[in-house]
Structures are given as structure tokens and as C-alpha cells.
Amino acid sequence: MENSQVNYDTLIPNNVGLSEDRRVLKALEKWHPGYIDWWKNMGPNGFQESQVYLRTAVGVEKNGWAQFGYVKMPEYRWGVLLAPQVENRTISFGNHKGEAAWQEVPGEYRAILRRLIVIQGDTEPASVEQQRYLGQTAPSLYDMRNLFQVNVEEGRHLWAMVYLLQKYFAADGREEANMLLQRRSGDIDKPRMLGTFNEETPDWLSFFMFTFFTDRDGKMQLESLAQSGFDPLSRTTRFMLMEEAHHMFVGETGVGRVIQRTCEAMNEAGITDPYDIDRIRALGVIDLPTLQKKANLHYSLSLDLFGSEISTNAANAYSAGIKGRYNEEKIDDDHLLHNDSYPVLKMVDGKIVTVQENALTALNMRLRDDYIADASKGVGRWNKIIQKAGVEFELVLPHTAFHREIGEFGNTFCSPEGELISEDTFQERRNDWLPSSDDGAFIQSLMHPVTAPGEYAGWIAPPRIGIDQQPGDFEYVQLDEASA
Amino acid sequence: MIDFQTHPSQYKHWRLEFNTEIANLIMDVSPENGIFDGYELKLNSYDLGVDIELYDALQRIRFEHPEVRAVILKSGKENVFCAGANIRMLAGATHSHKVGFCKFTNETRNSIEQASNDSGIKFLAAITGACAGGGYELALACDHLVLIDDGSSSVSLPEVPLLAVLPGTGGLTRLTDKRKVRRDRADIFCSTEEGLRGEKAVEWRLIDETIPRSKFEDHVQAAAKELATQSDRPTESQGIALSKLSKTAFKDNEAIGFNYSTVTLRVEPKVGTATIQIIGPDTPPPDTAEEIAAQGDQFWPLRAARELDDVLLHLRTNEETIGVIVFESQGDLAQVAAYDDLMETFAENWLVREIVLNWSRVLKRIDLTSRSLVALISPGSCFCGTLAEIVFACDRSYMAEGEFEELAFPEATLQLTNSNFGRHTMSNGISRLETRFLGEPDSLTKARESINTPLDAESSESIGLVSAIFDDIDWEEEIRLFVEGRVSFSADVMTAMEANLRFAGPETMETRIFGRLTAWQNWVFQRPNAVGEAGALQRYGSGQKPQFDNGRV
Structure with a gap:
């Protein structure tokens, strides 16, 4: 297939025939220095001269698309890679169902497509910015490498979105591409577009939780964009999903290893009560109730990313054939949804009830439900670790209405169990349900860098297997003088 | 029966704050308090009930607060200034209600301009978040428009591409007549759903300035103070209270009605x-x-x-x-x-x-x-x-x-x-x-x-x-x-x-709003492309694309 080979001759590795597309190549080359500046200023703080054992995409076929090797991050080959074109692909949902997928942007959907791409694109550099100081407190070289892998791939995802903007949206697209480099996570004047992406990622536990919960929202969004009738967007996001799987892995195994270490330490010390927090913390590990609070926080913030339960924009994007549902093609219905309904949790007369709503406008709710199911599986695997260690504790996802800012439950106060309560009660119990500043300070107190190959901080277990099958003492990051 | 009398203590959608010569008029629409059933006033969208309170607030600033020389119109919501008239309300309303509602909102916006021209009450729109449709039309009634420069807040008139109706609360007219936006630019702006922001919006005269978030509040205060210097309102006068009208209903064999005092x-x-x-x-x-x-x-x-x-x-x-x-x-x-x-x-x-x-x-x-x-x-x-x-x-x-x-x-x-x-x-x-x-x-x-x-x-x-x-x-x-x-x-x-015979003589921005703009809007409001079963107003929010009859009339 013509597009499956990646061309490394140009400054920008790609499988989209950039060397023949002078206009877009020029635009991207013009954008490139700004991107490198952004990476140097806003990417990982320090470590820019270190050799990092990273994977780089060299193809787009499912098997053997990546190649591992040492590279200095600023020299990483960020490329423009689209999943192979499916021949005769047709649009599988909405008003254009059955029509050939678009290879160009249809004029009437230009604005809505651009908005979706810009919002998606904005989250990619945002998380790199949020995580830029974490390298300095990495619990191991293995984790440090994983962080940087996530970071460079978020950077590549930015490239992917910028390519679409530059290629298909002319002057407006160029302007938006530049804006993506100008906004900064947490900046008062130029914040990132979505609230969650302006919060700090202050410690490694937050990073793992973020990659598990928040990147999973990203995954769900990519999954629905992968259905898009706009073929270049679909192909781009399909390839991004291959990389995104690693990010989920980093989050899930990161938290899992923290859990495992905590349970081991409890067992070693003969502590059976998971709520014996002071004694557990004295062991230098993070107690399970605090992990539950962290999960409560990151989960609820991530639910907000799905937007309002009932959304006209989501309905429009679906009908237009621009953004589908998770696993759209596997769903057995008419893929039009004109007459279907979908159960939505709502506040009615002060109670949380399930209401049947028009399925088209309830698409955000549906995607959120798919997300919850997906996240629950990971939480189940965490609980297996706890069970296996013989500790009596179960991590649970809080109720959808708990600690929400956006949508139906934005103005309500609710316990993790789903009981509606007063604001006063919520504030009283807040520290039982969400990380307190003391919890944060405790976690922070554990954040000391461990940089010897094969060694791990005392609060996290080593991984079961190394990256790219490397041995346990593999030097994933070769620290240079300046950053060591 | 809809009652036009209200009082700040009963407002559901607005807040008034008085700070000697500057008043804050804060739009914070309560979604569940629409004047009719069947829709939620999301994103600071408004219906007649919201506008009745605005009308009342303006009257109170005039009569109860002669010390006010400048009013800062702003949003009480974080990410939206005002999304304009509520679409679901419009889609559900009778034609006569739509027309009456638009007329009242037009009169209220005109009264903002009258307050500026004749009463020495200057208006500043401090726009944070999306300012769309009727929201931007409300801002257009103000003397000075300041848009926050945060990379996402924008001004827009999305009615044409989104709803197949006109920005009918003076929007089209104020663009060309008041702000003197070039007709081709106005054409582009009115057919671009997401509107404009940043320096381009300033250059096109859609707004007066755009200010970064960190300086926004201070700048708005300073700009309002500056506007206040143009006012000739008294500094030391006491206002008078506008009390509830004395009004009793009556009914006899032939008639129903009200007795007021005069x-x-x-x-x-x-x-x-x-x-x-x-x-x-x-x-x-x-x-x-x-x-x-x-x-x-x-x-x-x-x-x-x-x-x-x-x-x-x-x-x-x-x-x-x-x-x-x-x-x-x-x-x-x-x-x-x-x-x-x-x-x-x-x-x-x-x-x-x-x-x-x-x-x-x-x-x-x-x-x-x-x-x-x-x-x-x-x-x-x-x-x-x-x-x-x-x-x-x-x-x-x-x-x-x-x-x-x-x-x-x-x-x-x-x-x-x-x-x-x-x-x-x-x-x-x-x-x-x-x-x-x-x-x-x-x-x-x-x-x-x-x-x-x-x-x-x-x-x-x-x-x-x-x-x-x-x-x-x-x-x-x-x-x-x-x-x-x-x-x-x-x-x-x-x-x-009657509408044709009453207004002989010169054309003004007001006559164009109530004549040309309103007449065309009322025509559009009757047409299937807007209000038909498959029209844009009815289809809005359903996710289904409207179907247009593209015959030109």
C-alpha cells in the first residue's frame, strides 16, 4: 500500500507524500521551529540532552510499526502518520451514511471539523506542559522513560492535528496551528481550552491517575473521531490510538504497581487494616484510602471532559458524519438515531433519575458510559492485585454525580455513593472523599528521584517486564551531566 | 398571564451591583426559570422573562440611581457571556409570541442607547466567554465593547448558518449603521458560525478592544471610569424608588380590565x-x-x-x-x-x-x-x-x-x-x-x-x-x-x-430595525426553511440537518 511506508527523507517523517505537497510541506516547515521552541521551553524540564530509550513510529501497519533506540528528545522524529487508507471506505453513520468517505473537508462542515480538531489538538501539548517537572522526581529510569515516551507521543499527536489544520483548513488552519503553540496550561492569559488541562500534575501518582483516567477520555474521543467520515481525520486518529494504548498502559500499571507495593509493605509489616493510615504511611508507601481519594478526584474531573449529557453539538457532529460512537460499526442499529432514545441520568425535582432522552442529543452521555465501562475494567484489575495480596479493600469508582462541575450535576453536591447532600455536608466530608492538602504533602514527601538503573522508589513496585523486553537493570535514560 | 412588573429582590436572572458612579449589571440566567415550560435557559440564553428583568433593571438604574454614570454589562457565568435568545423557546413559541418578544427586546436595547445618548448613562460590555447572537446584539447596544483575549472567547452572529433566521434584535443594522462595519465583512461575519476574536475583531470594528485575562478586570474598571467622565449625571442626588404599581383587576358582563391610579x-x-x-x-x-x-x-x-x-x-x-x-x-x-x-x-x-x-x-x-x-x-x-x-x-x-x-x-x-x-x-x-x-x-x-x-x-x-x-x-x-x-x-x-403609514419621513437606525430588519425577520419566521417541520429552528438541537427549499423568492 502506497501510504504504509514512512518517508524519512524530509525534515518531517511522514506517510502522506509531503515531499510532493509543497504547499503543506512549506507550511509545516514554517511551523516546525516554533514547535521545537515550544518543546524546549515547555517540554520536560531538564533531560533535553539525555539519551532516552524511545520508540519511534516507522510504519503504520499494526505489526512492527515502532522501532526502539536512544534519542535526545529534541531530536525525536515527530512525524505525520496516518493509518493505511481503507479502500472504498464509506461513512457508517449519520445523514451521509453509505456515501464515500470524504478526502476533502466538505464546505458546510468546515467550522465544526476545525473546532473538533483544534480542541483535540489543544489537549496534546497541554498534558506535556502539565507534566514537565515530573522528570526530576521520577521513581526510576523506567518510569522516567515512560513519562518521556508519553510526552513525545503527545507531541506527535499535536503534529498530527496540526497537519490536518495546515492541509485542509487554509489560512484559518494555519492561524489555529499557531495558536496551539501559544496557549499554555494554567496560563492566566492564554490557558488551554479545557479546564482539566489547566490543572497541575504535581506528583507521579497524579501522573499515573491522569494517564489512566484523563488520557482515557482522550482515547474515547479518538475512538469516536476514528469513525469520522472525514477520512484523513479517521486515519490520523486510528494511528494515534495505537500509541495511546501505551499511555493507558503507563497509567494502569503505574497505579497497579503503587497498589502492589503498598499491599506488599502492609503484609511485610503485618498490617491488615487498610485504614491504619499513619502506620502504613510510616512504611513510606501510599495507603489505599488515599489512592481511592486520588481516583475519586481524577475520575470526576475526567467525566467533566465529556461535556453536557445532552448536547446539540454532539448530535450535529454525529448527523454530519463527523464524530461517531465508540465502536460505531459494531453497534447494531440504523446508525441514524432519529427515533431512538438513550437513558440519561438527570436531576429531576431534586432527585437523580434515569430519563429516556433522544439518542442523538445523548451521545456525550453514551460515550461517557462507554468510558465508565472501560475504566471500570482497569479498576477491576487493580482490585485483583489487592485481592491477591490478601488485603481487604476494594477500590470503587464514585457515583457519576460526585464532584462534578459540568452538566446535569454541575450545581449539585453528592457523596461518592450517589447520595445528594447539602453543600455544607459536602465541605465537611470533602477531605474524606478527595485528597486533602495533607494527603498531597504526604505524597509529595515521597517524591525523590531514583536514577540508578534497575532501582525503584520505595512506594512503587518494579514492573513485571521491561520495555521492549529489556532486562531489569536496563538504563532507559542515559542522564547527561547537566540533568543528573 | 405575563406580568411585566418585577423588582431586583425578585430577579432570577440578573444582579445589580452599585459602586457609586459605576454599576455592574450581571447576567446570570437561571436555567430552570424560563417563563414558559419546555426549555432550559442554558448558557445565559434568554427568554421574555429574562428581558423583563433587564428592562426593570434599566429603569431602576435610571430612576433609583442617578449617581450611576457608567454601567458594566457582564456575565455571571464563567465560560459564556450570553448565547442569545433561547432557541428551543423560539422553536416552541407561536409566531406572534416570537414577534412580540423580538419587539420588546428591540425596545429594551434601544432604551440602552437612549440612556447613553440622552441620560448620560454609558454602557460598557465586558465580554468574557462566548458572545453569540442575541448576546452580541445586546453588547452592540453598548457604547464600548471589550472582549477578553483568551484565545477562545469570541463574538458571533451565528443565526444565519445555524438557524436560518436573521440576527433580528438589531444585529444586522447595528453592524452596518452603528459600528459601520464594511458590508462584505459584515456578510462574512454573519455567515461564519464561530464568529471572530482577537485583533481581527477589533480591526473589523466588531469590538473596540481585546484585553488579556490578567489585565481584563482592571482595564474594564478603568474604561468604565473613562466612560463615566462623559456623563452629565448629578453626583449628589438621591434616587427615587419605583414602587409596585397599584393595579386591581375587574370583570363585568362585557369587559375585563384593570384599574390603575390614573x-x-x-x-x-x-x-x-x-x-x-x-x-x-x-x-x-x-x-x-x-x-x-x-x-x-x-x-x-x-x-x-x-x-x-x-x-x-x-x-x-x-x-x-x-x-x-x-x-x-x-x-x-x-x-x-x-x-x-x-x-x-x-x-x-x-x-x-x-x-x-x-x-x-x-x-x-x-x-x-x-x-x-x-x-x-x-x-x-x-x-x-x-x-x-x-x-x-x-x-x-x-x-x-x-x-x-x-x-x-x-x-x-x-x-x-x-x-x-x-x-x-x-x-x-x-x-x-x-x-x-x-x-x-x-x-x-x-x-x-x-x-x-x-x-x-x-x-x-x-x-x-x-x-x-x-x-x-x-x-x-x-x-x-x-x-x-x-x-x-x-x-x-x-x-x-399601519406599520407602513405610521413612519413617514427620514430613515434612522431605529426605523431600519423596526422596519426593514423586523419585516424581513418576520417573513423568515414564517418560512418553512426556518419554521417548517424540517426547518432549521425545528431541527436545531436534534442533530438532524434542516432541509431547505432553495427556491429564491
């Missing part, structure tokens, strides 16, 4: 008329500005104007099938004249100025009421000066000639004062008499010469001030015939004919 409304559904009777002042006017202030909202001219306004709004909104409004008055003509003189003597006083401006607005509201309007100048009536403006606002005016045997009232007379010669202009920028006599300059001169003299029916007719005069033999019969004839016509064509 106005009565009598609606006779069988006949198809609503009779508004204004009762003149029962005490002579006070002598000083201090006494006027002391009387406050009980001062007859203010009381009468507020009551009349309430009646008009009630009729427009709650009595949609009543096609003919009959204006009558009763009282001492000389007394009304004395009040008019007083208003002229103290024209410089802030409160008197506000009362006069309030009358101007009420009179314009009459001009813009799409019912057949007729004034009956009968024995004992007191159409003098300001009240005579009502006569000139009507489509027809009939005057009783001579004394009526069975009535104890004095012979009907009509009297002009200075207030009929420019104090109260119509939307076209000139007085009602000037408009009336565009083709008869002599009549205007004669009218001016008659100032301060009670005119009997014959004189009034000879100057051309009334449509016809009838003596007591013919009076009742002629009036009955007129009303019955009028009611038998098509309501649509009456509305259309």
Missing part, C-alpha cells in the same frame, strides 16, 4: 377593543424640583407613564386577539398643561429629564404597537401636550364637536404645548406632528401658533390635528361604525398597513 383598561373581547382611559392629575403641579423628587414615583407624569406602559405591555402580550385600542382621557386640560410647563421649567433636572425620556419611550411603544390605534377626544377629555402626543400616535383620531347634552363634561378641546414640537421624537427622529405634516408645512406652522390655547373641534380639524369631528347626534354611531369596520379587516393587513 389609567383604566377595559377590554371588550366581543367587540374586539381595548379602551385605555388616562385620567389627568387631580392636584396642581408642585413648584420646585425638590417637591417633584419628594413626590417620587407618585408624581403624576411619572405615575401615568409607568401605568400606561404596563397597560401597553399587557395588551401586546396577553391580549393578542384584541385588534383595536381606543385611547380616551378625562381630566382638567389646564392642569395637564401646567404639568407640561413644569417639565419644561425643570428640564435640566435629572429626574425631570428621566420622566420626559420615559414618556418618549412609552409614546414610541404606542407607535410600535401593532394594533389599530384610535383616539377619542370626547367632552371632558384632557389631551394636552404630552397626552396629545397619544392622539398623534394613533392611526385615527375623532373629536367630539360642541357640548353633549346628556354629559356634564365641558366641550372637548385639544391643546398643544412645546412638548409637541420635538420633545418626544418618533423612531424616525422627528416629532409626530412633523411627521404628520410632512406634506403640509403650513399646518405645522398653524399648529405651532396655536400653542397653549385650548382648541375646539372645529379649530383642531381646520389645523389638521384630528381625522374627523362629530357632534353628539352622530358621535356614538360613527365610532361604532369605525370600530366594527376596523375589526372586520384582516389583522395581518392592518398590521402591515
